Amino acid sequence: MDQIQKTGGTALVPFLVFVLIFLGAGIVLNDFYALPSPVAVICGIIAAFLLLKGSINAKVDALIRGCGDSQIVTMCIIYLLAGAFAVVSQAIGGVDATVNLGLTYIPVQYLALGVFLLAAFLSTATGTSVGAIVALGPIVVGLAEQSNSPMPLMLGALLGGSMFGDNLSFISDTTIAATQTQECEMKDKFKVNFLIAGPAALLTIGMLLFAGFQTDPAQAVLPVAQEIEFIKIVPYLLVLFLAMYGINVFVALIAGIVASGAVGIIGGDLDVLLFSKKIYEGFTSMTEIFLLSMLTGGLAEMVRQAGGIQFLLNKANKFISGYRSSQLGVGLLVSGVNSAIANNTVSIVVTGPVAKDISQRYHIDKRKTAAILDIFACIVQGLLPYGAQILIMLSFTKGKISYLEVLTYAWYLYLLLFFTVLAIVTPLVDKFFQNKPATIPAPKAVAA
Numbered sequence: 001m002d003q004i005q006k007t008g009g010t011a012l013v014p015f016l017v018f019v020l021i022f023l024g025a026g027i028v029l030n031d032f033y034a035l036p037s038p039v040a041v042i043c044g045i046i047a048a049f050l051l052l053k054g055s056i057n058a059k060v061d062a063l064i065r066g067c068g069d070s071q072i073v074t075m076c077i078i079y080l081l082a083g084a085f086a087v088v089s090q091a092i093g094g095v096d097a098t099v100n101l102g103l104t105y106i107p108v109q110y111l112a113l114g115v116f117l118l119a120a121f122l123s124t125a126t127g128t129s130v131g132a133i134v135a136l137g138p139i140v141v142g143l144a145e146q147s148n149s150p151m152p153l154m155l156g157a158l159l160g161g162s163m164f165g166d167n168l169s170f171i172s173d174t175t176i177a178a179t180q181t182q183e184c185e186m187k188d189k190f191k192v193n194f195l196i197a198g199p200a201a202l203l204t205i206g207m208l209l210f211a212g213f214q215t216d217p218a219q220a221v222l223p224v225a226q227e228i229e230f231i232k233i234v235p236y237l238l239v240l241f242l243a244m245y246g247i248n249v250f251v252a253l254i255a256g257i258v259a260s261g262a263v264g265i266i267g268g269d270l271d272v273l274l275f276s277k278k279i280y281e282g283f284t285s286m287t288e289i290f291l292l293s294m295l296t297g298g299l300a301e302m303v304r305q306a307g308g309i310q311f312l313l314n315k316a317n318k319f320i321s322g323y324r325s326s327q328l329g330v331g332l333l334v335s336g337v338n339s340a341i342a343n344n345t346v347s348i349v350v351t352g353p354v355a356k357d358i359s360q361r362y363h364i365d366k367r368k369t370a371a372i373l374d375i376f377a378c379i380v381q382g383l384l385p386y387g388a389q390i391l392i393m394l395s396f397t398k399g400k401i402s403y404l405e406v407l408t409y410a411w412y413l414y415l416l417l418f419f420t421v422l423a424i425v426t427p428l429v430d431k432f433f434q435n436k437p438a439t440i441p442a443p444k445a446v447a448a
Helices: 008-029 037-051 056-067 070-091 094-105 108-126 129-147 151-168 173-182 186-212 234-245 249-267 272-285 287-305 308-317 323-341 344-361 366-383 388-395 403-408 411-425 428-432
Strands: none
Touching (some): 070 094, 070 108, 070 234, 108 151, 129 151, 129 388, 173 186, 234 249, 287 308, 323 366, 366 411
């Protein structure tokens, strides 16, 4: 069978074309989401056909093989089911029920803490930080104004809680991408991830609790929450329980979709036809990330066959001295790509294959590699001034609050970074999995 010829570092040029077009369009248009990412990937694929050496048939075979990789296809199907579950659950009023639950039981002096917890639950249940910010942002701004609570503090809590769920959720596209590229189970990645994110969240809760003592409850006038319909929160809890219990993610998501549909039909929010339309709407909401993952998989296979991945690994080995530094290298790699393209899922999809090779070469537990990928991508995404999360959140303030003011109160993200680095440089997380990295010598770099 024809093969693409090895060209070393030159093979990385098509990937750079993709990143630079995506980045350049974002800078020129002042909107990093204006150019659909699959279009940028197509430009990279075209560059690969023009620049890589070998027959057209060999390039087409590599592209199709990468697009049809079992991990890529699995990832894409999970995206579709996650999208369907999110849209159907929202259609029956699941988000509204969650918000009302928070407004009913959050004491006014602990509003910032309540916002963090509410955002954490909502983003974990729905798998999206942007969705949590869109749903809660206007409410949080209104609560801050009416309760005389510091708005930057409230928005920092919203940002932290939203990124907590985005990072840990079983149906988050970042979790799906990280676990599928590293070929590990979601529940296993969750355990590692929670060992790191849990302490960060607990410290954040403590800090927000202390900050709440400074609020005078007598000055607050809160909006009246509507009646809570607990049944509409049940599908979220069902999916979380099934996923944490180790049930196959396909089964968990399908069960969640069916449960949401049943609640909606029984409650009169949906009929069978509308239920089916909402499922399809959920599918189409994932079109961009579906195409991005598939096409990126094809481009990555072309680059890999041409020697680009091996070239990158050889270069990385010059800066990696062993087990610990290789983990930090994975984090820096995904952070750099995320800073360039302002999309945490895309950055994980793009760097996943390289991270997997580094992980195997330095004997890093794949569950830990998946957690590091997801955590670093989410931290950087949450702090980017041109990231969707910050841009959407600040838009609700109508210019009253600046980016730097919110940055001051992004406590959870800073603590998450601290505990992640701690997990890398110490054996605490490794001991949990009974790893013994010190007994495994670091392999030498392979000659180019």
